Amino acid sequence: MLSIIDSGSLHGIDALPIQVEVNTGERGELKWVIVGLPDAAVKESQNRVFSALGNCGFMLPISRTTINLAPGDLRKVGPIYDLPIALAIISATQQADLSLASDFLIAGELSLSGKLRFIPGAFNFALLAKKMGKKGVILPLECAHLATYVEGIDVYGMEHLSDCVAFLKRTKTVEPLKIPTQESTPLITNDLQAIHGQQILKRVVEIAVAGNHNLLMMGPPGCGKSMIAKCIPDLMPTPTLDEWLEILKIQSACGLHPETSQRRRPFRSPHHNVSDAGLIGGGIIPQPGEISLAHGGVLFLDELPEFKRSVLEMLRQPLENGQVSIVRSNGKLTFPCQTLCIAAMNPCPCGYFGNHQRRCTCSQRQIQQYRSRISGPLMDRFDLQLDVQPVDLSSFRESTPKGPSSAEVKKRIVSARKLQMERSHSCNAYLSAGQIEATCQCSQAHLVWLQNACQQLQLSARAYHKVLKIARTIADLEASSSVEQKHLMEAMQYRCLDRSWK
Numbered sequence: 001m002l003s004i005i006d007s008g009s010l011h012g013i014d015a016l017p018i019q020v021e022v023n024t025g026e027r028g029e030l031k032w033v034i035v036g037l038p039d040a041a042v043k044e045s046q047n048r049v050f051s052a053l054g055n056c057g058f059m060l061p062i063s064r065t066t067i068n069l070a071p072g073d074l075r076k077v078g079p080i081y082d083l084p085i086a087l088a089i090i091s092a093t094q095q096a097d098l099s100l101a102s103d104f105l106i107a108g109e110l111s112l113s114g115k116l117r118f119i120p121g122a123f124n125f126a127l128l129a130k131k132m133g134k135k136g137v138i139l140p141l142e143c144a145h146l147a148t149y150v151e152g153i154d155v156y157g158m159e160h161l162s163d164c165v166a167f168l169k170r171t172k173t174v175e176p177l178k179i180p181t182q183e184s185t186p187l188i189t190n191d192l193q194a195i196h197g198q199q200i201l202k203r204v205v206e207i208a209v210a211g212n213h214n215l216l217m218m219g220p221p222g223c224g225k226s227m228i229a230k231c232i233p234d235l236m237p238t239p240t241l242d243e244w245l246e247i248l249k250i251q252s253a254c255g256l257h258p259e260t261s262q263r264r265r266p267f268r269s270p271h272h273n274v275s276d277a278g279l280i281g282g283g284i285i286p287q288p289g290e291i292s293l294a295h296g297g298v299l300f301l302d303e304l305p306e307f308k309r310s311v312l313e314m315l316r317q318p319l320e321n322g323q324v325s326i327v328r329s330n331g332k333l334t335f336p337c338q339t340l341c342i343a344a345m346n347p348c349p350c351g352y353f354g355n356h357q358r359r360c361t362c363s364q365r366q367i368q369q370y371r372s373r374i375s376g377p378l379m380d381r382f383d384l385q386l387d388v389q390p391v392d393l394s395s396f397r398e399s400t401p402k403g404p405s406s407a408e409v410k411k412r413i414v415s416a417r418k419l420q421m422e423r424s425h426s427c428n429a430y431l432s433a434g435q436i437e438a439t440c441q442c443s444q445a446h447l448v449w450l451q452n453a454c455q456q457l458q459l460s461a462r463a464y465h466k467v468l469k470i471a472r473t474i475a476d477l478e479a480s481s482s483v484e485q486k487h488l489m490e491a492m493q494y495r496c497l498d499r500s501w502k
């Protein structure tokens with residue numbers, strides 16, 4: 001007898017429909033055949049399903065059984081078909097009437113005892129189920145809560161194969177899961193006030209977040225570069241529902257377990273030996289990389305010159321476009337990656353060049369070699385560049401003011417972002433050269449001053465526009481409609497590394 005269960009397969013960050021077909025009672029000796037481009041994990045599924053069925057008191061088929069995962073031209077990976085295969089076998093061998101299953105999209109990995117295990121893509125499968133017009137999804141309880149964010153379908157989280165069968169036989173009632181309650185604003189876990197001194201760095205971080213400007217910090221070890229980077233997600237505006245769902249879609253497809261009680265922006269800090277595919281995305285069935293996992297949040301690249309040159313060069317395009325395209329013989333996949341890139345590096349291999357507290361032991365050649373690992377064009381992608389000074393030890397005295405708290409800074413950032421959205425529907429960092437000139441409302445005299453300053457410092461036309469963008473953001477933080485000379489002057493200070501890269 002033939003039985004069919006609807007399931008799905010992850011293709012990048014989208015789920016595609018898969019039908020699990022099981023046919024039992026075929027002529028020939030007892031044999032299980034799985035067809036439809038299965039990978040090793042899918043082929044092993046028969047052993048898990050075999051044990052789970054036995055341990056839950058079900059009979060195994062006694063004749064030749066064919067399991068087909070359709071469509072046949074789509075590669076299937078992972079153990080997510082265990083549950084639909086087990087249910088289809090129970091139905092095909094007429095051990096239970098599971099006709100209710102046609103209302104659902106079903107996916108889940110089985111343990112040998114029949115317990116259901118976490119699978120990636122719960123949210124993505126729920127989106128697919130909605131698109132297919134299903135009443136709901138049946139998923140392992142461990143990951144099902146992510147699916148509740150998809151409106152208009154019922155999400156059933158199950159712990160055990162027996163629970164699923166009882167539910168589909170209508171001998172057990174199970175209530176659909178409810179969307180978890182969320183705090184309206186996420187709690188601040190890393191506060192700026194915990195960092196002593198570094199007032200200039202804090203100011204630059206505020207500007208970076210307000211206009212979504214990528215930032216490169218160059219400074220000695222222990223000056224607080226990593227600490228301040230960790231504060232950044234909490235400074236960003238709380239994600240809107242649409243932004244939050246997009247973040248969930250990527251994180252869920254990659255098998256991450258984002259905390260759902262708070263809408264927290266991601267913070268990704270890949271190690272410097274990350275591969276091209278690990279950072280940008282890739283694989284046989286392309287998966288998003290770190291840059292996409294940081295979508296809507298922060299990508300922190302510590303020790304920037306230690307990353308492979310090829311990896312860094314691949315970053316350029318995605319940072320500019322806000323999306324990654326991966327081309328394969330069977331088509332192109334695109335992943336979003338609108339992220340704030342924060343990079344940190346030492347000024348030289350030993351870390352103490354230009355430091356008045358300790359002497360640098362590197363030769364001129366070593367320093368040059370170290371810095372040349374970052375190309376000019378990549379350098380250009382960082383709107384803000386700051387030479388961070390070591391922490392002044394006097395800032396540890398109790399009487400020293402600690403500067404504004406993260407909550408205060410966030411408030412200013414939210415207002416500045418609101419102005420940008422009202423004016424041009426995008427953050428200042430994403431404005432084109434023409435747009436930025438139009439939105440600056442700078443007097444002619446100020447523009448001439450800036451052009452002269454750029455000429456004297458031998459800055460490129462691109463750098464000129466970047467200074468304008470940053471000045472626009474600084475003016476937005478003050479709620480000033482026009483860009484004044486003081487804004488331009490401050491912005492000029494944050495292009496300090498342009499000259500040392502010539």
Ligand SMILES: [Zn+2]
Nearest residue numbers: 348350360362
């Ligand atoms: Zn040195």
